[in-house]
Amino acid sequence: MFDCKRIDDMLEKYYLSPFYAVEFCIGFSGNLLVILGYIFCLPKWKSCNIYLFNMAVSDLIFLCTFPHLTYLYSHDQSETSPYACVINRYVLHVNLYSSILFMVWVSMDRFLLIKHPSCNHILLKPRAALMLTGLSWLIVNAEVAPMIDLMVQDLQSRNSSHCKDFASLKGDIDNLGYSLGLTLFGYLLPLIGLCIFSYKISFLLRLQDRILPNRNTSYKRPLKVSTSATVIFLVLYTPYHVMRNVRIASQKPWANLELCNKMYIEAMYIITRPLAFLHSVINPIFYFLMGDKFRDLLFTKFRLLLTKTEQQQEPT
Numbered sequence: 001m002f003d004c005k006r007i008d009d010m011l012e013k014y015y016l017s018p019f020y021a022v023e024f025c026i027g028f029s030g031n032l033l034v035i036l037g038y039i040f041c042l043p044k045w046k047s048c049n050i051y052l053f054n055m056a057v058s059d060l061i062f063l064c065t066f067p068h069l070t071y072l073y074s075h076d077q078s079e080t081s082p083y084a085c086v087i088n089r090y091v092l093h094v095n096l097y098s099s100i101l102f103m104v105w106v107s108m109d110r111f112l113l114i115k116h117p118s119c120n121h122i123l124l125k126p127r128a129a130l131m132l133t134g135l136s137w138l139i140v141n142a143e144v145a146p147m148i149d150l151m152v153q154d155l156q157s158r159n160s161s162h163c164k165d166f167a168s169l170k171g172d173i174d175n176l177g178y179s180l181g182l183t184l185f186g187y188l189l190p191l192i193g194l195c196i197f198s199y200k201i202s203f204l205l206r207l208q209d210r211i212l213p214n215r216n217t218s219y220k221r222p223l224k225v226s227t228s229a230t231v232i233f234l235v236l237y238t239p240y241h242v243m244r245n246v247r248i249a250s251q252k253p254w255a256n257l258e259l260c261n262k263m264y265i266e267a268m269y270i271i272t273r274p275l276a277f278l279h280s281v282i283n284p285i286f287y288f289l290m291g292d293k294f295r296d297l298l299f300t301k302f303r304l305l306l307t308k309t310e311q312q313q314e315p316t
Contacts, residue, residue, distance in 0.1 A: 004260035009076065011270045017073040019274040023281050024066035030284035031060040047129035048109045054133050055102040059280040062095035079163035082155045089151055089166060090144060092277075097186035098140045099279055100237070103229045104190045105132055107197035110222030114204050143186050146173060167247040167269055176248045183241045191237070194230040201226055232282055240276035243269040 034056045042049060065088045072079060079085045109129075112121045122128055153171030154164055169175055201223045247269040249255055250262050257265075 004263045007263050007267045008270060011267055012073040013076060016270065016274060017070050020066045020070045020073070020277075023274060023277060024063050024070070027059065027281035027284075028063045030281065031056045031063065034284050035060060045126060047124050047126055048106055048113075050126060050129040050133055051102045051105045051109065054136075055099055055106075055283060058095045058098045058102075059283055062091055062277075063280055065091055082152075082163075085155065085163035086148060086151050088163075090148060093144045093147060093166065093182075094140055095280065096237075096276070097143060097182070097190075098136060099283065100187065100190045100194075100233050101136050101140060102133075103233070104193040104197070105129070105136070107194055107201070107222075107226040107229065110226060111197050111201050111204070114201060114208075114222060140186070143182060146178060149173065150175060150178070165273075167244045167266075168251070176245065176252065179245050179248050183245060187233075187237055187241055191230070191233060194226065194233065198223070198226040198230050232279065236276050236279055240269075240272040243272045 035053065038045075038049060038053050038056070045053075068084070069088070071077075079088075109124065112124050113119065115121075116124065119125075123132075147166065147169075150166075150169050150171045150173045153173075154169040157170065158164075166175075166179070205220065205223060243265070247265055250257050250265045
């Protein structure tokens with residue numbers, strides 16, 4: 001007969017492990033390409049480039065934790081180092097909430113660029129982007145910082161024998177209240193911000209089309225970027241946050257659920273985890289949609305390197 005107690009172990013080995021491996025291979029190469037392209041190919045950085053570069057760095061650091069997780073899950077092993085456990089979970093959640101916040105700033109930047117084509121708005125200046133970037137890192141780290149205390153308490157209660165995910169942690173902190181707070185301030189509010197800027201961009205474009213129906217310059221690409229980001233985060237993040245809160249609530253005594261029902265809820269929560277982390281794989285697409293000639297600069301650099309390599313290989 002099927003043993004519901006083993007469903008989480010099976011999903012970790014046969015679902016999480018290969019999923020994380022694929023996400024690492026695709027996402028790491030994509031984000032690394034973007035970072036190198038920004039460093040070596042972009043002569044002048046705009047405010048939008050600063051937000052996207054920080055998002056790419058966050059994604060790359062986060063994806064570097066996947067090979068270790070893949071190895072542990074595929075070999076049915078638990079994390080033996082408490083430091084690695086804390087760092088891994090901390091990096092995961094910092095990336096989770098910094099990515100959507102940086103995308104809010106990207107959408108804001110695109111809206112201001114349409115409204116102020118001459119780039120004379122203060123928030124379109126690189127210095128303002130650097131200040132917002134620093135503030136964003138502070139906000140996200142402040143949101144995730146209480147998780148360190150919760151993880152340390154949980155590891156101490158288990159004698160550092162097993163590294164649990166956030167939804168399975170136990171400590172003095174009310175993990176359900178904390179998770180709901182993270183959902184509200186880390187996910188829902190930025191998502192509302194994305195929706196607002198998408199609406200403002202759409203409204204502004206319709207207004208400009210009525211005033212200047214035959215204009216040569218098109219600003220529809222920023223609307224595509226903002227709308228796509230909103231849909232992606234809505235589709236990928238919502239199931240994860242819903243199931244994370246349901247999973248935590250199912251562990252409470254007042255839930256009074258049978259063991260197998262708890263395991264089925266945990267299984268659904270496990271399924272949503274790599275889906276939420278897909279944003280790190282998809283994010284590089286936005287770097288090629290921004291309209292600042294990043295693609296042309298990157299391809300030109302590749303052609304120059306290829307030509308130089310061929311010339312060096314030719315016999316003298």
